[in-house]
Amino acid sequence: MIDISGLTKTYEGGFQALKQVDLQIQAGEIFALLGPNGAGKTTLISIICGLVNPSTGTVTIDGHDIVKDYRAARGMIGLVPQELTTDAFETVFNAVSFTRGLFGKPANRAYIEQVLKSLSLWDKRNNRIMTLSGGMKRRLLIAKALSHEPRVLFLDEPTAGVDVELRRDMWDLVRTLQQDGVTVILTTHYIEEAEEMADRIGVINRGEIILVEDKAALMCKLGQKQLTVQLPAPIEQIPDSLHRWPLNLSDDGSALIYTYGREGEPPNIAALLGALAAAGIDFKDIHTEQSSLEDIFVSLLKEGAQ
Numbered sequence: 001m002i003d004i005s006g007l008t009k010t011y012e013g014g015f016q017a018l019k020q021v022d023l024q025i026q027a028g029e030i031f032a033l034l035g036p037n038g039a040g041k042t043t044l045i046s047i048i049c050g051l052v053n054p055s056t057g058t059v060t061i062d063g064h065d066i067v068k069d070y071r072a073a074r075g076m077i078g079l080v081p082q083e084l085t086t087d088a089f090e091t092v093f094n095a096v097s098f099t100r101g102l103f104g105k106p107a108n109r110a111y112i113e114q115v116l117k118s119l120s121l122w123d124k125r126n127n128r129i130m131t132l133s134g135g136m137k138r139r140l141l142i143a144k145a146l147s148h149e150p151r152v153l154f155l156d157e158p159t160a161g162v163d164v165e166l167r168r169d170m171w172d173l174v175r176t177l178q179q180d181g182v183t184v185i186l187t188t189h190y191i192e193e194a195e196e197m198a199d200r201i202g203v204i205n206r207g208e209i210i211l212v213e214d215k216a217a218l219m220c221k222l223g224q225k226q227l228t229v230q231l232p233a234p235i236e237q238i239p240d241s242l243h244r245w246p247l248n249l250s251d252d253g254s255a256l257i258y259t260y261g262r263e264g265e266p267p268n269i270a271a272l273l274g275a276l277a278a279a280g281i282d283f284k285d286i287h288t289e290q291s292s293l294e295d296i297f298v299s300l301l302k303e304g305a306q
């Protein structure tokens, strides 16, 4: 659905915000572009949506080049921008209808009613935008982005600073859109959002896509599990007799930590405990935990910084 090839962006003043981005996005998938502030997420989205000119490279949407075939490409896209904009005096209903008209679509009151209802904005349809709360304004941005029935929806940091209810509504909406075959690309610096929503995740850092992976594969490939054996009293060092076990001692000496990959063999706990007993080490508690996408993300960025 989206084909990005050799895309770079150098802003006036010489700052290179995107370096040679190549990325394909499949029809109907939910793709999360995950990266810290300043990574280039908004720049990338803005280029795809025709708001910022690329320095080099091409982007096509369903075969339409975003520069040469701008109208066709843009007509397929809905964008929920990161920043709130305020055309204050218009009413909610008119603003959404007007946006639809800008894309050359015939008026369709029933569709706009459905969109406003799905965003809990129907009650507010005759209110002027300036009277809306921050959360309502954000809902309106989504309604405007959906006004012309786009096949691709971009959400730029959709839940940064929004309340729990709006976040939940947004996620529900994204799932409904996906069922209707809409391709959804969201940017986020919240790992939990990517983890919850996405089919595939691309990690961007300093203008470079450093990894693109199915979410499940990413978790599987890079995720780790840890078995922690809590000791009744701290020890100074791990006895030599335990050298064949991949154990680390916690900083305070009160726990032994056994780390293994998700796909690796889980430890034979009975054998491990037997070896501990033979070494004269008792235990108070054992538990296992999985690394979250958050841990993976942090370690990826660390690798990139080296």
Ligand SMILES: Nc1ncnc2c1ncn2[C@@H]1O[C@H](COP(=O)(O)OP(=O)(O)O)[C@@H](O)[C@H]1O
Binding pocket: 011, 012, 013, 015, 017, 035, 036, 037, 038, 039, 040, 041, 042, 043, 044
């Ligand atoms: N109009 C601009 N002129 C110069 N630099 C810019 C401009 N817009 C963004 N940048 C810089 O490009 C980098 C990427 O910005 P952005 O795409 O907004 O990142 P993100 O959305 O991931 O936080 C940042 O360092 C930002 O300061």
Ligand SMILES: [Mg+2]
Binding pocket: 041, 042, 043, 082, 156, 157
């Ligand atoms: Mg941004």
